[in-house]
Amino acid sequence: MxxxxxxxxxxxxxxxxxxxxxxxxxxxxxxxxxxxxxxxxxxxxxxxxxxxxxxxxxxxxxxIKLPLPIGVSDFKELITGYYYVDKTLMIKEFLDSRPKVSLFTRPRRFGKNLAMDMLKAFFEISDTDNSKYFQNKKIWSCGEEYRREQGKYPVIFVSFKDIKFSTWEETYTAIREIIASEYLRHDILLTSDKCNEFEKDYFRKVADGSITEVSMIRAFQELSRMLHKHYGQSAVIIIDEYDTPIQQSHTEGYYEQITGFMRNLLSGAFKDNSHLSFGFLTGILRVAKESIFSGLNNLIVHSIMDEKYSEYFGFTAAEVKEMATYYHVSDRYREICEWYDGYRFGDADIFNPWSVINYFYNSCSAKAYWQSTGDNSIIRQIVSEADDETADNLRRLMQGQQISSYVDPSVIYPEIKSNPTTIYSFLLSAGYLKTVKKNELHDGNAILF
Known part of the structure; x- marks a missing residue:
């Protein structure tokens, strides 16, 4: 048998x-x-x-209730065995406008990883039928024009979320190894009769780590070229948490090296790449002024200040109420609001999903779950180096008071130290502050609390 x-x-x-x-x-x-x-x-x-x-x-x-997805960011795994808050209409919203390259900036632990893995699962050509993961989800009822996009594209997917090293050499090695792993995921290209030997030789050098740093900047461009030739369909490129190593470099002192490398790497992927169908990036900050996206005029940025896509990162009030009902704790909704309804994306009030999930998982024990999930070295640096006026404003904010400040979604790390205004913009983008309603903003200034 x-x-x-x-x-x-x-x-x-x-x-x-x-x-x-x-x-x-x-x-x-x-x-x-x-x-x-x-x-x-x-x-x-x-x-x-x-x-x-x-x-x-x-x-x-x-x-018997579905378990809560603590730390699960694999879309297929999550929806087949855990409680899932359906965010698949994000796909419809994207397909209705089809921007060439989209950057989503959100604080940590707001579902960026899961959202990007969902897009990968939806768009990617696969040997198995991935439509089964979407057939009972909201996107599937939107019509045939959306269902036709499922499984249509070769996808390049990398995440830089764990690249946190003290030197540029270690960081470059980690980036190279992550990209090499993604190359090997597409090893069918090594036997493709559509790709030439020059392309395959480049592939092998990336995969075995013998590629030079200068040649490495073409990694996304070359892989998308080979995928396009093999499948006859231009690729989707997804880069999750692109700015994690940039934040680390600011703390550790190799900022100029990584921004130069990332500028060239991302330009190869997204600027004038005829082998690109569309691209997605996520991060905490836009980091535009370092010219990382220099000349990339097809980039659309969706920050926490924008209404579009505001409901797809984090939980809405309706989603939290539905979850509380499912787990038979509807009477705890007011407490959930008091602890975790502390964010505003666009005009939407948003709950931190990591905190809400942990709250339910820990038998409705209210704690500051989000606070302990990341490296706060930059925050400590801000506080320790703040001038008297900034320190006074930070004390007011910690006491629950409001301040008025200019908000710049393109804040860059070096400016955080030298320009007091950018401190508040960074704290807003990183999830430590929120704004009043959008109609109360004046000339870029916002009331923060």
Whole structure:
């Protein structure tokens, strides 16, 4: 008798691997066996069906709630086994306007990683049918014109969220290895009859780490070229948390080196790249004035000040109420508001998703969950080096008072130290402050608290 593992059976039966493992353990799958800690299922086994259930068993099933996605940023994993707040209409909003390159700036822990992984899962050409992950989601009911876009494009996806090193040499090595890993994810290109030997030689040098730093700046451009030739469809390029290593470089003292490298790397990816269908970037800051996006006139920035896409990062009030109802704690909604309804994106009041999820997970224990999730070295530097006026304003803010300041969404790290105004812009972009309603802004000035 031939056997398959849990992963293959899960794909065949449209069940999660966890569910199949449970069925095996409970004796629900005949002839299933466990070898070296892995469950094996007969290759010809049909999907098990539930028999009739009495009222008691139905009540037990109804009382079992989906687990909360603590630290889960893999879209496919999340929606097949965890509670998911449906953000797929973000795809519709993008397809309705189709900007060439979009940059989303949001504070940490507001779902940027998950949103980008969702876009990857939706757009990417795949050997498996990824439409199953979207068929019961909001985007699927929007019409055939949107469903046709699913699985249509080769996708390049990298995340720089964990690149936090003390030297440029370590940082460059980490960037190179992340890009090499993405190249290897597309190793089919090495045997493609559409790509020439020069392109394949470049591919091998990126993959084995022998590429020079000068040649490395063409990495996204060359990979998109090869994907376009192989699939006959220009690529989607997604770069998540592009500014994490830039923030680290400001703290550690190699700022000029990384901004020069990133400017060339991103220009190759997004500027005049005929092999690009569209691109997405996420980060905390726009970092425009360093000329990282110099000449990139097709870049559309969506900051926390903009109404467009405001509801797709973080939770809205309606989504939090629905979650509280699902977990039978509707009476805690007021407390959730008091603790976590502290953000305004565009004109929308937004809850921090990391805090809300942890609140439910920890039996509705109200704590400052978001505060301990990131490196606050820049904040400490701001406080320690603030002049008297800035220090006084920061004290007022900590006491819950309001201040008025000019808001610049393009604040850059070196200016934070020298220009008091940019301190508040940074704190706003990083999620430490929020503005009053947009109609109360005057000439770029905002009331912050």
């Amino acid at each position: 031939n056997y398959v593992d849990v992963k293959i059976a899960a794909d065949r039966w449209s069940l999660t691997e966890r569910r199949i493992t449970t069925l095996c353990r409970d004796g629900r799958i005949e002839s299933a066996k466990k070898e070296k800690g892995v469950w094996l299922i007969p290759d010809n086994m049909q999907k098990p069906v539930d028999g009739r259930r009495n009222k008691s068993s139905r009540a037990i099933k109804a009382s």
